[in-house]
Amino acid sequence: xxxxxxxxxxxxxxxxxxxxxxxxxxxxxxxxxxxxVTAIENDKAVIDVGLKSEGRVALREFxxxxxxxxxxxxxxxxxxxxRVENADGxxxxxxxxxxxxxxWDKLESEFGEGKRVEGVIFGRVxxxxxxxxxxxxxxxxGSQVDIRPVRDVAPLMDMPQPFQILKMDRRRxxxxxxxxxxxxxxxxxxxxxxxxxxSEGQVIDGVVKNITDYGAFVDLGxxxxxxxxxDMSYKRVNHPSEVINIGDTVTVQIIRIxxxxxxxxxxxxxxxxxxxxxxxxxxxxxxKLTGTVTNITEYGAFVELEPGIEGLVHVSEMSWTKxxxxxxxxxxxxxxxxxxxxxxxxxxxxISLGLKQAQQNPWEAFAEKHPIGSTVEGEVKNATEFGLxxxxxxxxxxxxxxxxxxxxxxxxxxxxxxxxxxxVSAVVLDVDVEKExxxxxxxxxxKGAPTADGKAATGSLKRxxxxxxxxxxxRDGGLEVQAGDDGATGFIKRTDLGRDRDEQRPDRxxxxxxxxxxxxxxxxxxxxxxxxxxxxxxxxxxxxxxYGSSDSGASLGDILGEALKAKKD
Numbered sequence: 001x002x003x004x005x006x007x008x009x010x011x012x013x014x015x016x017x018x019x020x021x022x023x024x025x026x027x028x029x030x031x032x033x034x035x036x037v038t039a040i041e042n043d044k045a046v047i048d049v050g051l052k053s054e055g056r057v058a059l060r061e062f063x064x065x066x067x068x069x070x071x072x073x074x075x076x077x078x079x080x081x082x083r084v085e086n087a088d089g090x091x092x093x094x095x096x097x098x099x100x101x102x103x104w105d106k107l108e109s110e111f112g113e114g115k116r117v118e119g120v121i122f123g124r125v126x127x128x129x130x131x132x133x134x135x136x137x138x139x140x141x142g143s144q145v146d147i148r149p150v151r152d153v154a155p156l157m158d159m160p161q162p163f164q165i166l167k168m169d170r171r172r173x174x175x176x177x178x179x180x181x182x183x184x185x186x187x188x189x190x191x192x193x194x195x196x197x198x199s200e201g202q203v204i205d206g207v208v209k210n211i212t213d214y215g216a217f218v219d220l221g222x223x224x225x226x227x228x229x230x231d232m233s234y235k236r237v238n239h240p241s242e243v244i245n246i247g248d249t250v251t252v253q254i255i256r257i258x259x260x261x262x263x264x265x266x267x268x269x270x271x272x273x274x275x276x277x278x279x280x281x282x283x284x285x286x287x288k289l290t291g292t293v294t295n296i297t298e299y300g301a302f303v304e305l306e307p308g309i310e311g312l313v314h315v316s317e318m319s320w321t322k323x324x325x326x327x328x329x330x331x332x333x334x335x336x337x338x339x340x341x342x343x344x345x346x347x348x349x350x351i352s353l354g355l356k357q358a359q360q361n362p363w364e365a366f367a368e369k370h371p372i373g374s375t376v377e378g379e380v381k382n383a384t385e386f387g388l389x390x391x392x393x394x395x396x397x398x399x400x401x402x403x404x405x406x407x408x409x410x411x412x413x414x415x416x417x418x419x420x421x422x423x424v425s426a427v428v429l430d431v432d433v434e435k436e437x438x439x440x441x442x443x444x445x446x447k448g449a450p451t452a453d454g455k456a457a458t459g460s461l462k463r464x465x466x467x468x469x470x471x472x473x474x475r476d477g478g479l480e481v482q483a484g485d486d487g488a489t490g491f492i493k494r495t496d497l498g499r500d501r502d503e504q505r506p507d508r509x510x511x512x513x514x515x516x517x518x519x520x521x522x523x524x525x526x527x528x529x530x531x532x533x534x535x536x537x538x539x540x541x542x543x544x545x546x547y548g549s550s551d552s553g554a555s556l557g558d559i560l561g562e563a564l565k566a567k568k569d
Contacts, residue, residue: 029081032098037075045071047079047093055079055091078102099135104170107136116162116182121153129153131163131177138163138175147183191262194223198264200254203271208248216240218252218266225264227252234269234276234308236294243268275308276349283309283341283351288358293335301327303339303353311351313339318355320362320436321395331355362394366438367431369393375445380422386411388418390426390440398438400426406443407480407491407527446489461488461519461528466535471513474506481517481530488528492517496531503532 035049044056057079062071071077080097110117121140123130128141140163145153156179163177164185198204198220206218206225215228227250232243244250252266283289283305291303291311300314318330331337340357344350370376370393378390378398387401402411405418418424426440461467461483469481472489479492496517497504509515517530518538 029083032078032080032101034076035079035093037071037073037077039073040071045077047077049079049081049091049093051081051091053090055081055093057093103133103135107133107165107168107175108170111165111168116164117177118160119163119177120160121157124153133163133175133177136175138165138177140177140179144178144180147180147187188262191223194221195257195259195262195264198223198254198257200257202254203251204254205249205251206266208244208246208250211240211244211246213239216244218250220264223264225252225254225266227266227268231255231265231267231269234272234274236302236304236310269308275306276346279309279351280344280346283344285341285344287341288338289341290336290338291353293331293333293337296328296331296333298326301331301355303337305351309351311339311341311353313353313355317342317353317357320356320359361433362396363431363433363436363438366392366394366396367433370428370431372428372430374428375425376428376440377423377425380418380420380424383415383418383420385415388415388424390424392438396436396438398426398428398440400440400442404429404439404441404443407446407489409475409477463519463521464538465519466516466538467519467530468514469517469530471509471511471515474509474511476506478506479509481515483528483530490519490528490530492530492532496520496533499533499536 033049035047035055037045038048038054039046040059041056043059045059045062046054046056048054059071062077078098079093080101081091081093082097083092107117117133119131119133119138121129122132125139128139129145131138131140144166145156150156161179162182163179164181165175166178166181167176168174204220206220208216209219209224210217213229215226215232217224218227227240227244229237229240232240237243250268251271252268253270254264255267255270256265258264289305291305293301294304294310295302298315300312300318302310302312304310313327313331315325315327318327319325322330337355338358339353339355341351342354342357343352376390376392376398378392380388381391381397382389387399388405389397389399392398402415405411405414424442425445426442427444428438429441429444430439431437432439467483469483469490469492471479472482473480476494478494478497480489481492482489494504494506497506497509515532516535517532518535520529520531520534522528
């Protein structure tokens with residue numbers, strides 16, 4: 001047989017590969033392989049994986065938690081080959097790394113299938129915790145520990161429990177897990193099973209777990225239902241804590257079950273008798289009742305007539321006299337008030353109440369106390385472009401129109417004579433209860449003025465009659481005069497002081513002077529109007545009719561002279 005005296009390079013490679021068990025090309029490195037424990041020395045296990053040299057692995061890497069390693073010579077184990085040979089000529093092996101690699105392989109498979117994995121929370125890091133997934137270390141965010149925030153995680157540490165992998169990246173060595181996802185899934189499964197046993201209308205006992213501003217969550221034996229504040233009682237409940245407390249056992253009725261969202265709505269008042277039944281017969285329209293103010297809003301106040309029955313007093317029905325005022329300035333919470341039923345709607349569960357209707361209408365009271373023609377006193381509350389508003393008894397206002405402030409001057413000038421806060425007297429001219437209006441007059445109180453009841457102090461004055469009047473006051477606009485010694489007062493306008501312009505000067509008259517004037521009419525207050533000019537024209541017409549035809553050549557002066565002479569005779 002021939003032998004090769006000079007082996008080739010391929011022959012050396014083949015021999016090396018045979019010597020290293022096929023790992024000459026580095027096929028062993030970075031792999032998990034099986035090896036045999038050949039010895040245990042100084043807390044280390046000597047392991048033969050079929051390489052040129054053996055490797056040493058610390059015994060602690062084979063321990064599980066607080067348990068011993070349990071290794072014996074001859075045991076077969078899996079290790080990770082980090083390097084085939086180190087500086088000391090030994091193989092560098094790792095049991096921990098082998099476990100991690102095996103764990104990653106398993107986790108990737110379970111992650112792809114969406115399965116849960118088992119792990120142990122063993123440490124705390126920034127933003128969460130570390131979890132051992134049988135050799136692979138994962139991150140558990142703080143928000144993923146439980147369904148609700150957990151203050152103390154100590155009871156969950158070092159305890160095997162299921163997790164759901166949310167994300168994993170083998171190249172970067174990152175795994176993110178969630179315990180909350182498992183709890184929610186388990187809870188949903190439990191809810192589905194429990195909901196199937198429940199039905200709408202069912203009465204069941206539960207324990208109050210949590211209270212919010214809008215209601216309470218009640219544990220029905222593994223599933224929560226919401227007891228809304230409006231379903232706790234027929235009476236007004238401002239906050240659930242007024243009715244129940246955490247830990248209370250309550251009897252509730254299942255109002256509604258939403259199969260899609262698996263939400264359960266509960267009620268307590270549904271187990272009580274409905275106070276709205278027969279409410280129409282119990283509270284007829286117009287009846288006066290006593291109730292308690294329970295709530296005040298911008299648009300009115302709610303008044304409780306009995307537990308569970310509330311009515312609304314709209315702001316417009318709160319006061320006869322206080323308009324556009326916030327209800328809180330008229331009534332206060334817990335105050336007992338008298339109200340009148342205005343409307344009842346049993347279907348909508350609404351009762352409209354009136355607060356002012358329980359009190360006497362102040363305009364009716366004023367009309368009874370102050371009939372037309374009576375004199376009242378009050379303070380000028382406001383002056384407008386058309387008159388004065390006077391504050392009267394009963395917190396009502398009366399108005400003096402500008403034309404009823406004073407005789408003989410314009411309304412604008414009359415308004416200028418008075419100011420806000422001034423005390424004045426006036427006559428009641430009219431009271432309209434429905435329209436809530438009181439008409440007053442101030443000029444009617446002047447001497448000789450007509451009375452407000454229409455009985456003017458005019459004596460026997462008639463339109464067209466010529467009377468002798470006395471000048472009471474000289475004004476720019478004319479003369480204030482009085483018929484006789486104690487007759488009706490009237491006014492002669494500037495244009496009625498004479499036929500000619502020179503005669504129409506008020507300053508040519510003096511107070512106390514007597515002049516003849518004709519009654520030309522009466523104003524709406526039946527006060528007479530006089531005119532000297534009208535008297536002159538009437539006398540001229542009479543003279544022409546009587547003397548002008550007998551002596552056509554006579555002058556107007558002659559005619560008037562003859563007429564006056566005849567009148568004296």
